[in-house]
Amino acid sequence: MARADSGRTGTGSGRTNGDVGGEGDVGGEGEGELPAYRLRRERELNSLYTTARSLTALGEVDEVLRSIVRHAHELIGSDFAYLSLLDEEGRLVVRASAGTISPEFSSARLPPGFGLGGRVIESKAPFWVSNYREAQALPHDPAFDLLVPREGLMALLGVPLLVGDEAIGALFAADRSERPFEKDEVALFSAFASHAAVALNNARLYEQTRSSLQRLTDAYRTIEDQVATMERAASVHEALTHVVLTGGGPGDIAQLLVEHLQGTVTVQDRDDIVLATRSPEGQRADSEGDLARSLREEARGTGRCATVRGEDGTFRSVVAVRAGGSHFGFLSLARRSPPEPADVRMLERSAQIMGLLILMRDARVEAEERVRGELLMELMSPAPLHPAQRDRALARGVDVDHLDTLVVADCPERSASDIVRHLKPLSARWSGLAGEYLGRATMLLRADDADAAAHALHQELGRTLGAPSLVVADRIVGQERARSFTLTQRCIKVLRALGEQDRGAATQRYGMYALVFDPDRTDDLHRFLEDELGTLLAYDRRRSTDLVTTAAAYFAHSGNLSRSARALHVHLNTLLKRLDRIGVLLGEDWRSPDAALRLHLALRLHELRAAVGGAG
Template sequence: MDARTDREVRTEVEAALAREYRFQEQLSQALITDLPEQGIADVLHGHLGLGVTVEDPFGRVLARAGAHGREPFPRLTRAQRDRLVDAARRVSGPLRARHQLASVAASHGIVLGLLVVLDPESSLEPSDGRTPESDARAGSHRAGALHAIGLATSALTLHLLHRRHLARTELRLRHDLVEMVLLEPAEDDLAAEIDRRVGRASALSHDLTGPHRVMALQPCDGRWPDGEAVGDLVERAARDLDMPYLGTLRGQIAILVCGTPSAWLDGGGNAMTPWSDRGDSGGRRGDDRAARRDSRSRAAWRVVYDAFIRVLRQAPALGVGGFVDRPEHLPRSYREAMQALTVRLRHDDPRGLVTFEDLGLYRLLATPQGRREAHAYVEDWLGALLAYDADRQADLVHTLESYLDHSGNYDDTAAALHIHRSTLRYRLQRIRELSGHDLAHADTRLNLHVAVRAAVVADPPGAGPSEHLTPQ
């Protein structure tokens, strides 16, 4: 009787070892497939017979096995996920969160992903000793389940870490490419230089020959959300828009060289309005068709803006450069995007999206020569007031701007500036004395109004040194 029991135990142990070796071999094979996350989920599901999901650090499902087309389990809320990840930093092995066992794939304190197993009956929990029949028998598909989850998590960690290193390398290459395409190509080597740029973009699976716009994005107060890489945030917004892009970071400003979002491509792959320029849409700006067209355009651009709000969790400032259909014109779109961003940032409320087409007068100052001319123009008309404001921490230029914006109406201007009429009267007198200009003269008011507008972009702030949009 004892000999037969020993044989049974030996047979069961040998079966368990064979199953373990087979499981490890399947995990190894999963890592070299085209979809390692799905392979790991399939192997673990086959081993445990339970639903398995692989998620990225933000809760996005990367792979799922055993769901049979349905959600395998309730998704963790953001608070639950944060608590789980925090607990995982202090313990080893899977952690239970209600009907789920979750194992964190992490390296050096950085969470790379999450492997979640649905276990509503708590069948993977060890016995408490009072119900020994609940222990998994050696050789059963439950035996060593926690160990199997650990092995699968280790395999997932290796894959995600390798993918992260590849992503860093690719992002550096993309950064270098963006820096290249934003430079004006030399005219004597134009064709060869464009071929080089297109070839490098193609190697990174980006078609630089199609319609593009450059976007310049700065988060609220110039601060990106803590704990998340800028590149990951931009990638998520671009994925929501189905918009191919190349990106880099200059100071706190993300520069994105963007292909056409899929929603604005027609059946032939051509860019439609509002992504394409609006010059061919017909109608005068003042008629009903133009008004409806502008309304649809604003609604469409709002979709783009909302995508960035969702990932940043706050409203940023976004400048969009003009439409280009050739790679050599991207530097112009970049200048226009920076100009649009500068105008947006110098509003009382910097949050919002501005396209270059909507800049009006500011479009005349898009070129470096135009900005130099604007600087000289501003100096001629406002130089004395700007110097006085800088020296005395006064606010005369802003007062003049508000006065002109309100068509010289004292009451409206004083209300907008939150000052008394007598204070406004004193400031306007100082403006007359310092500038030597008569504010009652119509041409003088026009020139001063243009000057205060031009001052916004005459000397725009630089974007600062460039950086990679690499994960933190």
């Protein structure tokens, strides 16, 4: 039989393949061999068409590749068969094989133009060699040649896989012994390769179509999801608008978000105080920790939603509530699943709406407080109240005729305006007015017990201010509000002189010091101090001595001479001489119980008068 490759030349074992025809050609067979030849050809053709039909029924590219090499292996009867396709760089890459031994051969790569495969691709025609290793006419690739002895490859036939005029790869039949490939084998293998190329191309087109369909399906689903997200966002926006128009608060926004986000929603003010917490039905709200506090700092710093997953698996998202350049608090979400981008946008939009609500509320409150502050100033004025002013107060739930108590609050660590900011919410509960008057945080209210009112307000301020404060109340007599104001602020100075730093009380509780802080009793105080201390004061002025200070230190230390001397920073003998001089001026009985009581009280009132600012 002829060793031919359809008119092309191959080299093997030092021999050259001839052209079609020659010894063993079909035309030279005897008449007795013709029926057998026809029968064999008929079986081969039937096998070819059966194989081709089976290939057309396959859809997956990898499945078609495996089926091609399996049928090629059976059809040509070679030791093994393999199929290589061209990659993007023009290399032939083995994609499927049957009957191979070496695992490395199953993924072999052949550079463009090398080996028998390169000849087949360039010529787009079949080519074979009886001994690949000795085929000197073929350019050999060193890497591929290392695989040849491992696989035992000897005779090799390659036919192109053509799609139209384009070669997409090659199909190979190989034997591990030297042999020629007959003309009929080459023709049969080429016909099979043609069918295989069509089936492979169809599989590729099917895969591309399916991929395109999947992309279209995914795109359609994405559009559906986007539409659903937009409808959901529109629904939330409509609900938020309704909250704004109906004057809703943080709790309404939190409940709205719970319905759409299915998690625990918490609203906090600028002082991190929880204003509202809402959770899905049957779900317990999680307590926050250091993680939530650090999240708040991040959200406030970036101005965007910050999310982190805690050790318990809960995702916490926090966004700062801002409006008009001011910070009003935080809006947070806690749930088991991570927030989607649409959820984050919903949180951020809700925080903006909440900021606007707070800004509107603060504007209303500020306007209301301004009116209340003006009312307070008008009430503190000695001029009679105009009926219109009385009506304005009644419209705000304040009956000026029943405001019978005046309160002054003082906190060294806070400004008067800051104290007023904390007093104003309390004034509504007391049906009163709060504001700043003559630099003091002042409040007019109605109370049955001034001392109890001062104590209650002191407790409230202590919780909100977080600092010690003095709160003094005075019962207003008639319309003498200005007099009550003077009494309360002077009483605060007396309390500080007495060492009080954190207390709430009425002026009546310190009635024994009324001589100091009551302006109406200034003359009484002056006469009492003149009677008891006049001689010592006059002596100190004339001689530039400190007898009054010495007497005060003596009583302050209960008559203990050593401690009194140390407090005055004088020698004990000096103290004794001063005490003797006091005895000469006041009389030797100045340390008797009654005289000592009057002198001690006078000295204390003299110190308090100086603290209040009335010393002459």
